[in-house]
Amino acid sequence: MKIAILGTGYVGLSTGVCLSQIGHQVTCLDINEQKIVQLRKGISPIYEPGLDDLLTMNMAAGKLKFTTSQPEALANAEIIIVAVGTPQGDDGAADLSYLVQASKDISSYINHDTIIVIKSTVPVGTNDFIKKLIEDYCGFPVKMVSNPEFLRQGSAIDDTLKADRIIIGSENEEAASKIQKMYRPLNVEVIITSTKSAEMIKYASNAFLATKISYINEIANLCEAVGADVQDVARGMGKDKRIGEEFLYAGIGYGGSCFPKDVKALLHTAGVNGVKFPLLKETIAINDFQREVLVAKVLKRFGGLKGKKIAMLGLAFKPETDDMREAPSIPIAAALTKYGAEVVAYDPVATDNARKIIGDSIKYAGSIDEAVHEADAVLIVTEWKEVKSIDVAEMLAKMKEPIIFDGRNCFPEETIRACGSVEYYPIGKPAIII
Ligand SMILES: NC(=O)c1ccc[n+]([C@@H]2O[C@H](COP(=O)([O-])OP(=O)(O)OC[C@H]3O[C@@H](n4cnc5c(N)ncnc54)[C@H](O)[C@@H]3O)[C@@H](O)[C@H]2O)c1
């Protein structure tokens, strides 16, 4: 099938690459010229494991193209997939301005048979609103499908090619069936529903996962207070199939481009529809609190931070991505520098993006060794494989003081105890001080 994708961000690019991989003819359109210039050379503007190989392979096979030209991408497309950003607006609601512009862009190029697929995460009712907007522009009825995306950054390709489910929301049977056919080579379970239910499934899923994280973080805080171990508790809980093992990792709160904004957008939708949803308010409040837990531990240990060198390992909001949107490292770096610490951070891939947000208030190291050299303490902020596989004893030997604040519970107790002299402050577990 001939497919156009609007937006070559984390979702649009991963989707484009995967749809070309399963045999479709895909043209990706973006308004960001720099991205398109890079992509045309076969260089991905984002770090996403497995993406680069599929990108170059499908470009070479002539199945995947990149352009900034609307007519080139849209004029002959059977299916147009919209994957532009829907960031958080000032009032907590999703900002639909990119989507509205993209819809206007589409209107001039579609015909009666074109199917418009909204993959961006949008509040309930948006597909209906966009349908009307486009119809007002083009003057004939259009076929709309809501097809929310569930991929995670860092595993976007696998999540797309081996998705748990595909949601197709449409009031147009023919359009729903064509989109089902588009995905058929993936052999993934498809759920066909109304556009409103499809839109709600996306927010309900993200808010549920965020709430699960806030729940385990509160359990972690309680574990610390009573002397239990949240990792053992999570393991014990997760073995119950009704609870499940995933998303029970306590830490420094959820970040990223989705959970923070989507929970707030769902709360906004609830509010305007007269539903109070206090659970979501608590999910957000617990997460805000959790983002401060690591710095509170550092302050408690040191008192003031003037003249202290603190190493931060990890900047990205999660491992295997270069994305810094809503990364816990941002408020942590700000708080440490506010209290007078000299902060030296290391991240395997997110340093350039971090520098654009955090700026020169902290230093950026080229290696873990450089970051921890003569440090008074190290903070584990992102659980990169490179960080988890550190020789902890060797790292401690390079530091001024052997003190670790681990926001991601990366190291087993035996590893820490084998280090000799050490102070280890994890999340939701007793500290180890030898
Ligand atoms: N990032 C994720 O992991 C993820 C997962 C599932 C769903 N989502 C949702 O998918 C959507 C996209 O997220 P993202 O992280 O890929 O965003 P992103 O910011 O990485 O990319 C959006 C892209 O759209 C482009 N764009 C904006 N207006 C355009 C237009 N009129 N025509 C063509 N291109 C245009 C931008 O230049 C940018 O490259 C959001 O609604 C998000 O909530 C994201």
Ligand SMILES: O=c1ccn([C@@H]2O[C@H](COP(=O)(O)OP(=O)(O)O[C@H]3O[C@H](CO)[C@@H](O)[C@H](O)[C@H]3O)[C@@H](O)[C@H]2O)c(=O)[nH]1
């Ligand atoms: O047990 C856990 C799991 C995750 N996190 C944190 O939660 C955030 C989000 O992690 P993850 O869900 O793995 O990454 P995203 O790429 O943000 O993916 C989420 O957001 C996407 C955008 O909507 C959805 O498509 C995905 O299904 C959904 O998992 C990160 O800060 C993680 O550190 C935890 O603290 N504990």
